[in-house]
Every structure is written in structure tokens, then in C-alpha cells.
Amino acid sequence: MPNTPHITRRELLRGAALVPVAGALAACATPAAKPAASSSAAPVATSAANPFGVAADKPLEVWIFDGGFGQDYAKNIHQPLFKTKYPKVEIKHNATKEITKVLQPRFAGGNPPEVIDNSGANFMDFGALAQDSQMQDLTPLLDAPSWDDPATKVRDTIDQSVIDIGTYDGKFSVLGYVNYIHGIWYSQKVFRDNGWEIPKTWDEFLKLCETIKKSGKMAPFTYAGKFPQYLYEPLLTMAAKIGGSEVLVNIDNLEDGAWTSEAMKTAATAWAEVGAKYLMEGTTGLDHVQTQTAQNKYKVAMLPSGSWLENEQKTTTPADFEYGMFPIPDFTSSDKMPYGTLHTQPGENFIVSAKSANPQAGMEYLRAMLSKKAAGDFSELVRTVTVVKGASEGRQNSPGVASASKAVADAGANALYYRWQTWYGPLKDEGIAATGELMSGGLTPDKYLERMQKKADEIKNDSSIKKYKR
Template sequence: MNDRPSQPQPTRRSVLAFMALSPVAGALAAGCATPGGKQTPAAAPTGRAVAGNPFGVAAGTPVEVVLFDGGYGQAYIKLPVELYQKKHPKAEVKQTSTQQIQQTLQPRFVAGNPPDVVNNSGSNAIDYGALVGDKALLSLAPLLDAPSWSDPAVTVRDTLRPGVVEVGTREGQFVVLNYSYGAYGAWYSASLFEEKGWTYPQTWDDYLGLCDKMATAGIAPWTYPGQFPYYMFWWLASMIYKVGGKEVIDKINNFEKDAWTDERAVTALKAFEAIPANGWVLKGSSGLNHTDAQMQFLQGKAGFVPGGSWLEKEMGDSVPAGFDMSICRVPSITDADDRPFGALCAKAGEPYVVPRQAPNTAGGLEFLRAMLSDEGASNFIAKAGTLSSNRNAKLPADAKHGLVSINTALSEAGDDIFGLTVDTRDSRLWNDIAKVMGRFMNGDVKAAQLAKEAQRLTDEARG
């Protein structure tokens, strides 16, 4: 899954180094380019576009789909395959999976015979900088304007959740469809709150008061995975978004000169500074990995833990019955906050692409349309245990509490949703800033120092 960066992603340089060692090294940096570096449009076998077949998929033309064999499993892809074959009964859908996307498919991109649909995900994903630079990806704009699979009166674009198009756009072109959709921030136990008579606060003063009550009850208000401090990025950025809105988050995402030192960003960080300053971080958290920190939370030793939509599924049977895990919303921090209570960090993930030189690009677009059907997206939620980027997808009757809480929070947030792109634009910068956040959580760095150091790192990355 690409929903969280557990380790730095391959860079364009590392991809080219891999290619230089491969038996198809003749194309190298040209990627899918023809000799001389010019791109030749794929000769996609298409028929005439008609109602129900908006891309003109030719009858009997096979389509090849390669799935990343990751945390979401493979069961969810079976229904889209069935939907596609039912609509195009003469077509064969060849679907395979691998954890080695780059090693398996990079040679095929170079040779000019990639699959029609690629789930380019995981730590071995092909670098998007290389793919975009080589113009190896088909524009998915026609998909957005096509009638949706489940309701021809509604376009695919109008079925998507906020930010899906933005996060999939590279150099002005929508080329990546991120199929999953997750919320990020922090978690608490609704049943623990009910047991203690606590109410989740809507103002920061009340939040600090609640933390004091937790500490008095022998519960550390916070824990976090000190081995992977980037988990704090989502919550701290959520606080910045709450105070400063989209303008400040855009500056952070775009590596601007005063992104982190913007007064609004510093105000948000100073608010959270009270947590480590009061000793409200579980002792030993700096040495924990993500599952260890989450286990401390599940055992009631800490009231809050950072993380995303995957947390509940990741911990599986370790989640106590009736724990009622719930996503946190950032309380109002100042009277001049740009965003209301309920604003969320949320982003589409699990990327799919259609290679530009695939033999059946029309079939590739059509397969993505099937995946984005209400049926296909609802099936994804049921099988993968996370939300889909289709806003109309339904939760299964047995959906877990955490998933229900995310769905409810997203509905209530409306358009007050933002996403971070620092992790995908520069994973080294993301991890370097996160290390400073870890020191901030330990009380070794104050808010103003965190802002100053994060800005210095940002300026270096911008060059």
C-alpha cells in the first residue's frame, strides 16, 4: 500500500541505476521512448465509442492487469474483473500480482510492451518522476469525463472524493488514479471515554484539560512510534491546517520559503508543545515501533496514538472487543482558526496507472471505470477494510467501528479536507522533518526550533 511511507521510495536515480543493470538497459533514461527520445503514441485497438462503451473498447480485445500483492490483498479485484467480462464477454482479462512491481515491469516499460493497467504501489513501485519524465503514462482525463459505470447520468469525476484528481495530477496531467481513500491523524477509544465520562473536546483548552484528566487517571495522554516519527506529521499538519487553512498547507507541499515559519504554522506547533512540556507522552515512546505504540494504546496505557485508516485492520485481533476505535478531529485552537472543528487530513492512495504504450489503453480506461463503479468500490471496502475514492460506495453491515468513524468524519468534514504530498514529492525531506518531530515529542526541541529546522530542510530540498 502507498497510504503511508514506511521507507523512502525509489528515486529516479535509483531506478536508472537498476535499469543500467538490467538486460534491457539500451533504453535507459528514455524509459518508454523510441530511439532519439521521441514518444510514439500507442496504437490502442479501439472500436467506435457508443453508449455503454465510452472508450470504444474493441470486442474480443484482451486486457492485462497487474496488481500489487500488498496489504489490501487480491480478493477485491475479482469483482471488477467479473464486471468487465460481463460487459465485454468476448474479452479475456489476464490478472496477475507481484510485490516486485519495479523489477517485474520496468523492463516491459522500457521495451514498450507494458500491461494495460498497473497497480504501481509498494516499496518496489516504479518511480513516478521517471514515468512522468519519460511521458510513459496515459492521461486519465477521458476517464473523468466518461459516464460512471453505475449511473450513466453521472460522470466518473462526480463520483470521486475530494482531492483524488489533485493527488493524481503530475505536471498538469491527471495520470494516476488512487483507488483507496484514508484519513490520517490520531485515534482514541470511544468506549474508554464513555467509561471515564469524558467527552472528546472541540476546543484546544478543553483538550489540554482532558489530557490532564488522563494523566491524573494514570493514562499517558499520548504515545507515538519513535522509530517512525513521521506518524506525527499527519496530526501536526492537521493542526496547522486548522489554524492556517489551505494556504499554509499548500506552502508546505510546495516547499515554499516561509512554509513552516509562517506565523500560523508556528501557532499550531506551539499549541501542541504543551503535550511534551507537561510530560504527557508515554515514557519509552521514543524507542517504540508503530505496532508497539499502537499496542500501548490498545492496552489503555495511552489515550491517543497517531496513525491512519489502516491502524484498525493492521492490529487485527489485538483490538479488544468493544474498544470502539475512533478517528480524532482537531479541536479549535484559536478564535481566528481558518477551518472549523471537523477538518481532516485525508488523501487517496493505492495508485493505478494506464501505461501510454499499453496495447489496449481503451481497455485499461474501461477497467478503471469498472473498478470505480459503486459495486466495485463497495466490494473494495468490504474486502480491503478501507474506504474507496468513490464517494458513493457503501460500507458493509459488519464494518468495524474505526471505519465507520472515518466515514462519518469525512461526511461531516465536507470540503474541509486536505492532503499532504511532501512524502511522495521528496521522501527524504519527509523523513528528515519527521526526525525533528520526534525530538519535539521528546521535549528536546521546542515549537519555534521545529519550525525553523523544518524550514531549513525544506529550503535545502528546494535548492
């Protein structure tokens, strides 16, 4: 895969005529005419029931990433709930798998939609959006009364990590709606039927891969070859287990030599071995759905993914497949973080466009989403866990959700996250390209990490790119 061309963040948002590698922001189309200033309308009085002053009949445009969770939850849960309070508001619902390609021209043209689920492999660069003041400050949402209980603020109904991770430049502006839980996914039925044990050490993992390979029943391992970010996730998690959470903090903070640390070298070498010995044939040419479907067809035993997987594969998963998830095994007994350490963080990120025609309705839409009913119905429909406290209580959990939820409970405080891929789009693109080459043998572990460090250093030394810190 080619290197990402060097472009500034403002060029990305203003529509530079570039064609970056997959995952980078796509080139903008001709800017559309800017809408009339929304401030010309008479302001609507705010109240406990209408904390943002939503106009009764002003339209609201919503764009949903049509990926692992589909779009039915928006059409059948969130939007009807919003309409119970604002029946005259016309909701213009849209969905796409290509958020950047479709919506970047709207931002460049000054007429972005109100609500965007900025998710998927080709999400818009959050850091660039923040730098260009494109995201609405959602702090008033946090301080508004919750949809369910006027006496409780929204901020008290969600996990604190949502606020921490969604804050850019001191402003809470990105709402992660789903608690993404990452790990290695497998069929509990397959493991049970074959007597395969969950590996708790890396040696056990490699021995399991060897056993599965020799059985001839299926390949041991695969990942979304066309989207190598699925593989850099377990690689980074392993590195943090080995060297401590500061490994990821240093990468996020663009520290000198962060990518070439010993923990990163060990993790990259370990996963390169998996790439060389245990991948399902043809992995590098397949996308996430193809590799996941191969697992459903019992062609491969294990793959790295997140807690959206079960819903994404619901149409191809056998009834008795019984998804399960296990954490990255211990590399050695000297790992700085214990067995069970997980990468888990809020995802399925929603934003409200600051320069849209009706940001007030956009924030109110998010407030409705954060109600217990909306979040609970969502969890049940798409088989996952939201960030709304207690929303899944008393609901029927699927095997995968139960497995992932137990893993989170077992991990306790040993939870990891990283932010470089949402802060710095060009670094994310480099990570995707370079990890693909590492796993296909095109880069040695050392060369892989040198390449990532070089890109991180370029970004660090580029004064046009705003820097963020953890």
C-alpha cells in the first residue's frame, strides 16, 4: 500500500484535490452553497423539557454509519422517541458506509447535517474537525436534565470515560455511544466440541494455533486483511500488557521513540509470527465481513474484533455458533499488566455539526439517545452494550454480549485505550498500511515500527497540525 501523502488538516477539510490511501479523508467535491444563517430565526425559549430551545418545526438531518449495527436502530428506536416530543420536526434520515466520502463535501461547502454517526473504517478525522471548529460543544448536553429524570443530569447517566475520551481542546464534542470491547472472538461450540482451551499465555496461544492447523479442520487465525486496523488493535494491547499502559500514552503523546519501544518490538514480532504461520489462506485480500463469514462457516477458528461483531454477522451465524471472546493472552509472567487486561473504550461516535442549520435539535436528538429506553432497546436490538448506566438491566443478553461483558467485569481497572488514530488521521492511515505489510511479510517488525515512528515524528514536527495530550 502506498504511503499517505503529506497534507495539512485544513486541506483535508477544505477539500484539497488529493487521493489518500484507504481510510484517509477523501477529496472534497465542489462546495455547495452555504445555507442561510440559522440565527435569523427567532430564538426558542429553553425549559427543563426543552433545554436547548428546539424549534417545533425546523427539520433535523441525521446520518448513520451503516455498519455493524445497521441503521434500523435510528429509524425504529431513536427517531420515533425524539418525535414523541417534537412531532412536527421532519427528520431527514440517511445512512452510508462511506461517511467521509459523502459528508466531507458538505463540511467544505458550509452546509453539514446536524447529527453524524462518524464511525466505520473511513470516519472523518476528529482532530481535524476539532481544529476547524466543526464540532458542536456538547457540554450543555452533559449539564442538561436527562430524558428520563429531570432531577438527574445527563453526565451522571453515562460512563466517565465517554466524557474523557470525547473531549477535544477542553470541549466535550464527541459522544461515544457504545462500549466497544475488543478481544479475540471464537465459537464457544467449536472450542467445546474440539476440546480446545482458551489460551491464557502466548505459548498456549501458539500451541493452540499449531493444534488447529494440524487438525486440518480449519485455519487457526484471520483478521480483516483489507482493514489492518483490526490487527493493530491486539498488537497495541499486547504491547501495553507487556510494558504497561504508558506504552499507549507515549504513542498518543507523540513521544520520541514511542513506537520503537521494546514492548512494541516484542508485540510486533509476536504478531508477525502469526501472520507468517497461522493465517487463513487469502486473508490479506479479504475484508472484515468476508473473514467473519469464513468463521461462521467454520473455516477459521479465531479473529480479532469488537463487541459489534455478533450483530454484524447475525444473518450468517449458525443458530448454535455461540460467540465468545477472550482477552489477549499474557506474553510472559513478567507482563506489567495482568491477565484479563482489555482494550475497551466508547465507540460509535456521534457528533453534532456546529455549523449546521439546527444544532439545538442535534443535541436534543443525542439527549433522547441517552435515555434508558433508547439505550436499552438499542442494546437488545443490536446485541451490544451502550455507555448508559443500567440500560441493559433486565434485558436478554446474547452469548457474545454476555462473554464480552464478563470480560470487562473481570478486567476491572485494567482497561486500556488509545487515541492517536482519532487525533491524527495521517498516522491512522500509516498504521493501516504498515500493519498490513507487517502481517503479509512485506515489512520486518523493526522496519514496521521505524516507519510508524517516522510518521509520528513528521506529525509532531508539523506546526499546522494541532497536538493533543493525555
